[in-house]
Amino acid sequence: MARMKFLCDVERCIECNACVTACNNEHDVPWDINRRHVVTINDGKRGEKSISVACMHCTDAPCAAVCPVDCFYTTVDGIVLHDKDLCIGCGYCFYACPFGAPQYPEQQAFNVRGKMDKCTFCAGGPLPDNSPEEYRKYGRNRIAEGKLPLCAEMCSTKALLAGDGTLVSDIYRKRVMKRGGSMDFWRWEAAYPGQGNENRSENDKEK
Amino acid sequence: MQSLLRPAINKGTDTMKIIRSAGIGIIAGLIASVAVGCYRSPNTTWYEPHDYKGADDPLLSKLEQGGLHAQLDERVRAVQTDR
Numbered sequence: 001m002a003r004m005k006f007l008c009d010v011e012r013c014i015e016c017n018a019c020v021t022a023c024n025n026e027h028d029v030p031w032d033i034n035r036r037h038v039v040t041i042n043d044g045k046r047g048e049k050s051i052s053v054a055c056m057h058c059t060d061a062p063c064a065a066v067c068p069v070d071c072f073y074t075t076v077d078g079i080v081l082h083d084k085d086l087c088i089g090c091g092y093c094f095y096a097c098p099f100g101a102p103q104y105p106e107q108q109a110f111n112v113r114g115k116m117d118k119c120t121f122c123a124g125g126p127l128p129d130n131s132p133e134e135y136r137k138y139g140r141n142r143i144a145e146g147k148l149p150l151c152a153e154m155c156s157t158k159a160l161l162a163g164d165g166t167l168v169s170d171i172y173r174k175r176v177m178k179r180g181g182s183m184d185f186w187r188w189e190a191a192y193p194g195q196g197n198e199n200r201s202e203n204d205k206e207k
Numbered sequence: 208m209q210s211l212l213r214p215a216i217n218k219g220t221d222t223m224k225i226i227r228s229a230g231i232g233i234i235a236g237l238i239a240s241v242a243v244g245c246y247r248s249p250n251t252t253w254y255e256p257h258d259y260k261g262a263d264d265p266l267l268s269k270l271e272q273g274g275l276h277a278q279l280d281e282r283v284r285a286v287q288t289d290r
Contacts, residue, residue: 162287
């Protein structure tokens with residue numbers, strides 16, 4: 001059985017942040033938490049790339065390795081989930097994760113640390129599927145309904161893929177074969193044909 | 208006169224006995240509750256590291272059945288491929 005994986009096609013991501021909004025809305029995520037975020041490198045320059053990042057559901061998850069109360073578990077298809085009833089909010093997983101996936105809810109009073117929150121691959125947590133309690137703690141359980149994570153399903157350019165790793169890699173491989181090595185016809189070159197930074201306004205260059 | 212006072216003296220003695228026995232009872236109760244409350248079991252719970260100790264997720268059994276996986280794969284083909 002293959003593992004469930006996210007894959008973000010950086011050549012297609014347009015930094016619209018719709019995946020972030022969809023995630024926050026679907027799971028009623030608190031204001032101070034973003035289970036998914038979009039990172040842009042070389043912002044405003046030629047070769048700019050954006051990538052949508054959330055929990056990558058690691059095979060050997062460092063969050064699970066450092067958790068002192070062992071509240072993390074992995075499903076048979078590789079989705080890394082955690083039990084908020086066990087979590088003590090120590091934040092070790094936050095420091096261990098290279099993607100910044102587990103985050104603190106900071107809505108409570110000082111010194112009330114609460115429970116860590118992270119992307120669940122829309123698979124909820126260890127409570128009855130789609131029960132009000134599960135929704136309150138972990139958000140909606142779309143996997144139990146036979147649906148994929150909403151961030152990937154609603155991505156307008158289909159940059160963000162989610163699902164069985166074999167199928168996802170197959171989709172990506174076909175894309176690369178079709179478009180070749182360069183994607184210049186798609187982004188910067190489409191907006192500024194045949195030129196680099198020189199045709200941008202002075203204000204844009206300063207940014 | 209003395210015969211008149213005897214019932215009152217007897218009554219006072221009975222009251223004292225009741226107060227004394229109640230006091231002994233309260234003190235005994237306090238000692239017992241302190242002893243029980245401060246008792247600490249020498250047995251410790253030993254957990255193996257990296258063993259998940261939380262509640263079982265009902266989704267796990269669903270995923271192991273396989274039907275849900277086929278449904279998810281179909282969904283990938285339906286919504287993740289290019290239009």
